[in-house]
Amino acid sequence: MAKAAAGRGPRASVWLEDKARRGGRGGGQPSGLDRERITEVTVRLLDAEGLAKFSMRRLAAELNVTAMSVYWYVDTKDDLLELALDAAFGELRLPDPDAGEDWRDQLRALATEYRALLVRHAWLSPLAGTYLNIGPKSLAFSRVVQRVIRRTGLPAHRVTGAISAVFQFVYGYGTIEGHFFARVAETGMTPDDYFQQAMSSVSERPETAEVIQESRDIMAARGGDTVAEMMDRDFTFALDLLVAGIEAMVERG
Numbered sequence: 001m002a003k004a005a006a007g008r009g010p011r012a013s014v015w016l017e018d019k020a021r022r023g024g025r026g027g028g029q030p031s032g033l034d035r036e037r038i039t040e041v042t043v044r045l046l047d048a049e050g051l052a053k054f055s056m057r058r059l060a061a062e063l064n065v066t067a068m069s070v071y072w073y074v075d076t077k078d079d080l081l082e083l084a085l086d087a088a089f090g091e092l093r094l095p096d097p098d099a100g101e102d103w104r105d106q107l108r109a110l111a112t113e114y115r116a117l118l119v120r121h122a123w124l125s126p127l128a129g130t131y132l133n134i135g136p137k138s139l140a141f142s143r144v145v146q147r148v149i150r151r152t153g154l155p156a157h158r159v160t161g162a163i164s165a166v167f168q169f170v171y172g173y174g175t176i177e178g179h180f181f182a183r184v185a186e187t188g189m190t191p192d193d194y195f196q197q198a199m200s201s202v203s204e205r206p207e208t209a210e211v212i213q214e215s216r217d218i219m220a221a222r223g224g225d226t227v228a229e230m231m232d233r234d235f236t237f238a239l240d241l242l243v244a245g246i247e248a249m250v251e252r253g
Contacts, residue, residue, distance in 0.1 A: 013132045014079040015086075033065060035073050035083070042084045043121070050182070051123040056080070078131075085127045086135025092117060094140065097147035104243050106148045111170045111239055114141075118174025122182045125175040153250040162249075166242050173235055191227040 041062055046054055056077055060067040074080045092113045095106040118125055127133075149162050184194045202208040224230035 013134060014074075014082045015132075015134050015136075033063065033069060033073070038063065038070060038073055038080065039083045039087050042080055043087055046084060046123045047121060051126060054081075054123075081127055082131045082133075082135070085124065085131060085133060086137045088117060088121050088124050089135065089141055090137035091120075092137075092141050094144045095148070097144060097151065103148050103151040107152075107166065107243065108239060110141075110145055110148065111166055114167065114170050115174040115177070115235065118171065119178040119181060122178035125171065125178065128171070152246050154246065158249065162246055165245070166239070169238065169242060173238070177231055195227045 038059070042054070042059060045059060045062055049058075056067050056070055059080075060070050063070070070080075074083070093109075094113075095101065095109055097106065145163055145167065146159065149159050149166075150156075152162065154162055181191065184191050187194060189197070199212070203212045222230055222233065224233050
């Protein structure tokens, strides 16, 4: 088994197997059902219940059809999750790299959009790391990112490094933020109440109180009256640091 696994190629993709545009498998498919509707309901279920609870049976119940009916349009659960992943990327508002806008503004806009997407769909980040993520909407995002970074003045061999610096940061930031809000939602508390209660709890524990005390002045200087404001300020400043780093590397030639 280990030998077979070692020889196995990368995970297959629905976009490489001529299945992504399939409307059905021929006669007899359920009426009132199509690939777009199935994908749309999948996204809605993932948002509401999370990735761990998602199943083809649960999806079929939401669509009010049998599980076998769904399989007229997708071969596997993996295919469906990959379609949902790309559908989510279609929500991104992409700037026009040829519009003459400053690359800094466009880069900040792309990073902000991507962060919001990761927070809005907490299930997206694990799927993005699981699949090849080569659907048309995801590729459209990647293409715009690449074109904007090319406009910075960096040499071609530095473009991918700059993309990694910015968007792997956004991926990490948005993933952690999305998980935080999902955890808060499960408690029924507001983010601010959850944060205050958590900080009070750790401040009372001897093993964590010292660390909290040492960082109290940093937290105070951070600013922001709400969790959302604190997160926005940190994100904005971190992104500014990355933009400044790109500018510095361009000046260094």
